[in-house]
Amino acid sequence: xxxxxxxxxxxxxxxxxxxxxxxxxxxxxxxxxxxxxxxxxxxxxxxxxxxxxxxxxxxxxxxxxxxxxxxxxxxxxxxxxxxxxxxxxxxxxxxxxxxxxxxxxxxxxxxxxxxxxxxxxxxxxxxxxxxxxxxxxxxxxxxxxxxxxxxxxxxxxxxxxxxxxxxxxxxxxxxxxxxxxxxxxxxxxxxxxxxxxxxxxxxxxxxxxxxxxxxxxxxxxxxxxxxxxxxxxxxxxxxxxxxxxxxxxxxxxxxxxxxxxxxxxxxxxxxxx
Amino acid sequence: xxxxxxxxxxxxxxxxxxxxxxxxxxxxxxxxxxxxxxxxxxxxxxxxxxxxxxxxxxxxxxxxxxxxxxxxxxxxxxxxxxxxxxxxxxxxxxxxxxxxxxxxxxxxxxxxxxxxxxxxxxxxxxxxxxxxxxxxxxxxxxxxxxxxxxxxxxxxxxxxxxxxxxxxxxxxxxxxxxxxxxxxxxxxxxxxxxxxxxx
Numbered sequence: 001x002x003x004x005x006x007x008x009x010x011x012x013x014x015x016x017x018x019x020x021x022x023x024x025x026x027x028x029x030x031x032x033x034x035x036x037x038x039x040x041x042x043x044x045x046x047x048x049x050x051x052x053x054x055x056x057x058x059x060x061x062x063x064x065x066x067x068x069x070x071x072x073x074x075x076x077x078x079x080x081x082x083x084x085x086x087x088x089x090x091x092x093x094x095x096x097x098x099x100x101x102x103x104x105x106x107x108x109x110x111x112x113x114x115x116x117x118x119x120x121x122x123x124x125x126x127x128x129x130x131x132x133x134x135x136x137x138x139x140x141x142x143x144x145x146x147x148x149x150x151x152x153x154x155x156x157x158x159x160x161x162x163x164x165x166x167x168x169x170x171x172x173x174x175x176x177x178x179x180x181x182x183x184x185x186x187x188x189x190x191x192x193x194x195x196x197x198x199x200x201x202x203x204x205x206x207x208x209x210x211x212x213x214x215x216x217x218x219x220x221x222x223x224x225x226x227x228x229x230x231x232x233x234x235x236x237x238x239x240x241x242x243x244x245x246x247x248x249x250x251x252x253x254x255x256x257x258x259x260x261x262x263x264x265x266x267x268x269x270x271x272x273x
Numbered sequence: 274x275x276x277x278x279x280x281x282x283x284x285x286x287x288x289x290x291x292x293x294x295x296x297x298x299x300x301x302x303x304x305x306x307x308x309x310x311x312x313x314x315x316x317x318x319x320x321x322x323x324x325x326x327x328x329x330x331x332x333x334x335x336x337x338x339x340x341x342x343x344x345x346x347x348x349x350x351x352x353x354x355x356x357x358x359x360x361x362x363x364x365x366x367x368x369x370x371x372x373x374x375x376x377x378x379x380x381x382x383x384x385x386x387x388x389x390x391x392x393x394x395x396x397x398x399x400x401x402x403x404x405x406x407x408x409x410x411x412x413x414x415x416x417x418x419x420x421x422x423x424x425x426x427x428x429x430x431x432x433x434x435x436x437x438x439x440x441x442x443x444x445x446x447x448x449x450x451x452x453x454x455x456x457x458x459x460x461x462x463x464x465x466x467x468x469x470x471x472x
Contacts, residue, residue, distance in 0.1 A: 009293045016452070016459050020470060062457020063450060089315040092322065118322045124375055140326060179379040183387065196450035199443045206404070207391030209383065215446070217453040236456040243452040 008250060015246040019238035026241050028234065033205070034222040037190055037212035040164065041071065046079030048163040049156050054086040054095030055123075055173030060194050061094065066220035066232040067192040068098050068168045074227055076106035081152055082114040083162070085138065087126060087173055092119035095168075096142055111150045118142035123173060127180040131159050131187075159187045164211065170194040174201060178209045190214070274465070283466040286458055407435040 044050070052072065056064050075082055084099040086092040096116050103114050117138040120126040129137040134156060135147045147153040156162060165187055167174040174191040181187040188211045191201050195216025204210045214223060217240060220233025274282070288303035331339045345364040352361040392408050395401030413425060414432035421429045464470035 006294060012452075012455070013459075016455055017463065020456075020459060020463055060454070062460075063453045089318040090311070092318050119318055121319065121323055124372075124379075128375065142322070144326065175383075179376070179383040183379060183383040194450050195446045195453065196443075198446050199439065203388060203391075206395075207388055209387055209391075216449055217456065218449065232460075235460065236453065239456045239459070240449065240452055243455070244448065247448055247452075 011246055011250070012243055015242045016239040019242050020235075023235075024238045024242075026238050028218075028221045028225050028237055030222045030225055033213050033215070034219055035226065037071070037192075037214050038074070038223060038226045040190060040211050041074045041078060041080070044075075044078055044080050044163055047081065049081045049083060049152075049161060050075050051162050051165045052082055052084045052095070052099065053165060053167045053169075053173070053177070054084065054091035054098070055088055055167050055169040055171065056094075056194075057088060057090040057170060058094055060170035062232075063194045063216050063220075064168050064170060064192065065094075065098060066217060066236075067214050067223070068095075068166075069102055069231065070220050070223040070227060070229075070233065071166055071190075071192060071214070072099065072102040073106065073229065074223070076102065076108055076113070077227075080163075081112075081156075083117065083134075083152065083156060084114065085117040086119045087123040088171075089119050089121070091168075092142070111145075112152060115150050115152050116142045117147070123176055124180055127176055128184070131181065131185040133158055159185045162187065165189045166192055168192045170197065174204070174210070178204055182209055192219070195219075279465050283462055286462060290458075406431070411435050 041050075052068065054064075054068070072082065082099065082103075084095050086095045096118070099114060099116050100110075103110065108114055117134075118141065120137060126137050135153065138147055140146050141150060141153075159165075159181060165177060165181060167177050167189060169191060170193070174189065174193070174197075177187075177189050177191075182189050189209075190212045191197075191204075191210055192214040193201060193216070195218065198213060198215040201210060201213055205213050214220070217233050217236050220231075221237045222233075224231050224234050285303045285306065288299040289307075291297055292300040328339055328343060332343070345367060348360045349364045351357045392405055396405055410428050410432035412432070414429040414436070416425070416429075419425060460470070
């Protein structure tokens with residue numbers, strides 16, 4: 001007998017929808033990795049500059065937007081200046097949208113407290129180039145205002161003036177930040193990643209090539225807890241936990257059924273002999 | 274987002290998810306729409322933020338150095354004419370040569386030397402020992418110059434266990450990631466579209 005896998009899709013949909021309609025409020029435990037990123041931002045001085053690189057596609061927004069918003073909010077509350085850019089074309093408008101939203105919500109002034117440079121292709125060349133001169137790589141911001149006419153642009157010439165880079169990514173871009181900005185210019189880097197990428201970047205964290213990793217919606221929920229401001233990450237945690245529980249139960253059931261079939265097949269063969 | 278925008282987003286989301294039931298024309302239409310929009314969007318962004326301010330405006334302003342990337346780019350497009358394909362090898366050679374020159378030393382330092390340093394640099398701790406054993410055992414699993422017999426066999430077996438743990442952890446994170454995407458869509462459908470969520 002074949003089990004129709006559409007029942008599994010339905011079970012997952014129910015497991016996600018029900019806790020959204022009727023929130024349970026399951027607790028969120030903060031991991032050391034998230035606290036490490038939080039402390040890194042907390043220890044920045046007002047006036048320090050953090051570069052946010054939106055290195056992702058639009059399809060991963062449900063995961064990366066809560067991450068970016070949480071860290072950006074923290075930066076603005078600490079009085080840290082932010083320079084945004086995108087190394088994926090798809091991330092260009094998304095990054096602008098996120099930065100503008102959080103900047104306006106935190107009552108920050110464009111050009112003085114934050115600015116957005118837009119998109120550059122050839123990420124390795126762009127990352128390397130900014131080590132020498134940001135104005136050479138981005139002569140103008142996203143709205144085509146010359147970089148050096150913006151107050152923040154006049155202050156920040158290269159990585160030497162940037163305390164930290166946060167790569168908000170759903171792919172391999174943080175690796176290039178490590179290779180070209182960290183290894184070559186000693187630039188400190190934090191990766192805010194989709195959960196699927198976390199295991200790939202743990203070796204860089206262990207080796208000290210990354211200052212921290214924030215992973216997925218769970219990472220955003222933990223960061224929101226540390227900030228004391230529940231938002232999209234926290235809202236999704238009940239659904240995430242229940243969906244994981246459903247999947248774990250399905251995996252156990254699937255293995256029990258597979259084991260029972262294997263036993264039945266084995267005893268059938270012994271009977272034939 | 275405007276009301277009509279919310280409706281378009283909701284209907285295309287449902288069209289994509291309808292594939293879970295079975296393949297159908299609504300799914301196909303939404304899929305083609307996504308591909309077309311992605312290509313169109315990337316093209317517009319590239320022209321607006323790269324080609325126009327970085328190539329066209331400087332050329333018009335008299336920056337003759339920009340003729341070099343213009344010619345190289347043109348030679349790349351010439352690929353589309355079968356008889357002239359050979360000319361596209363020039364920009365390809367520039368890209369490969371420059372790319373290799375830039376990336377090889379950087380990769381060697383960041384992915385091999387720094388990683389090796391970190392692997393042997395923490396052997397004073399239990400975590401460091403576990404990591405070192407894992408690296409050696411996994412590398413031994415991929416050592417194909419000798420048959421995996423004798424001492425190589427148990428070491429490679431340990432490497433297999435390490436990899437299984439890695440695959441398990443990666444699968445767990447993948448599930449988490451995909452569920453997060455579903456949560457994002459569900460939050461939109463139940464909240465922004467149907468207004469069923471409080472707050």
